[in-house]
Amino acid sequence: EPEVTQTPSHQVTQMGQEVILRCVPISNHLYFYWYRQILGQKVEFLVSFYNNEISEKSEIFDDQFSVERPDGSNFTLKIRSTKLEDSAMYFCASSVSPRSYNEQFFGPGTRLTVL
Amino acid sequence: GENVEQHPSTLSVQEGDSAVIKCTYSDSASNYFPWYKQELGKGPQLIIDIRSNVGEKKDQRIAVTLNKTAKHFSLHITETQPEDSAVYFCAATGGGGSYIPTFGRGTSLIVHP
Numbered sequence: 001e002p003e004v005t006q007t008p009s010h011q012v013t014q015m016g017q018e019v020i021l022r023c024v025p026i027s028n029h030l031y032f033y034w035y036r037q038i039l040g041q042k043v044e045f046l047v048s049f050y051n052n053e054i055s056e057k058s059e060i061f062d063d064q065f066s067v068e069r070p071d072g073s074n075f076t077l078k079i080r081s082t083k084l085e086d087s088a089m090y091f092c093a094s095s096v097s098p099r100s101y102n103e104q105f106f107g108p109g110t111r112l113t114v115l
Numbered sequence: 116g117e118n119v120e121q122h123p124s125t126l127s128v129q130e131g132d133s134a135v136i137k138c139t140y141s142d143s144a145s146n147y148f149p150w151y152k153q154e155l156g157k158g159p160q161l162i163i164d165i166r167s168n169v170g171e172k173k174d175q176r177i178a179v180t181l182n183k184t185a186k187h188f189s190l191h192i193t194e195t196q197p198e199d200s201a202v203y204f205c206a207a208t209g210g211g212g213s214y215i216p217t218f219g220r221g222t223s224l225i226v227h228p
Contacts, residue, residue: 004158033215042119043159043204043218056215091158098214103149106158 002026004107006092012113013082021077021110023092032075033093033104034067036060043091048098049075055098082114117142117210121219129227134195136203136222139187142210148188149216150179151204159204163190167209195226 005024013019025032034046048055049067066078075094079086089111093104118141128134140148146167151159165172165179165188172179176195181188192199202223206216 006158042220045215045217048215056213093158103161103164104216106151106160108156108158 004092004094004105006090006107006110008110009108010111010113012115015084015114016081019079019082019112021079021090021092021112023075023077023107024073025075025092025094026105027073029094029096029105031055031095031098032067032069033095034077035091035093035106036088037091037109038085038088046077050098079112082112084114087112087114117145117207117217119205119207119217119219121205121222123222124220125223125225127225127227128195130195130197132195134192134199134224134226136190136205136224137187138189138205138207138219139185140207140210140217141186142207143183143186144210145207145217146209147207148179148181149206149208150177150190151206151218153202153204153221155201162203192224195224197226197228200224200226 007022032049035043037043045058047057047061064080068076089109091109092107095102095104121138149164152162153159165181176193178191202221204221205219208216
């Protein structure tokens with residue numbers, strides 16, 4: 001069964017450093033998403049991406065964040081200068097279409113720890 | 116924007132018992148309500164969903180009910196098994212024309228053998 005994969009599973013970084021989280025969405029999906037979950041809190045939407053551009057973003061997704069689809073398979077989230085409060089689990093998801101009745105498939109997540 | 120509240124945060128049951136998880140939402144325009152199960156080390160996986168034009172949906176041991184008037188929806192798991200142990204998230208989608216789900220805080224279900 002096809003699945004969304006994410007690397008690395010755990011990333012530890014120093015405050016102020018740049019990190020890139022990687023995702024490989026399901027191959028025939030066209031819409032991609034990033035979410036984050038701070039420990040003990042809700043899963044929060046960050047950004048959605050389609051046709052090489054951002055479709056929707058939340059207020060969390062400020063200038064420190066960027067997304068890219070550098071090739072036909074990878075989808076990345078970059079945090080330019082990490083802060084302590086960026087420590088969270090980051091989930092990538094993909095779907096065939098963005099309509100609400102279409103299932104989003106989630107990856108296993110990357111745990112980001114900012115020291 | 117949409118706000119989803121989920122209760123309880125932790126639910127401990129004996130194998131064979133039923134489990135009920137409840138959620139409320141704030142935006143009456145939300146029209147799609149998925150439930151996700153997250154096992155340790157994995158991402159959330161859709162287990163059942165319900166649309167606003169339906170009051171109840173059942174799939175084997177799991178069922179979801181929706182009360183649009185009261186703006187709440189619930190997940191019911193009958194005859195629980197140890198492999199049902201996981202974190203369950205409810206979500207609401209479609210309000211304000213957005214297709215992005217707003218999640219609840221999650222319920223950690225523990226099924227004791």
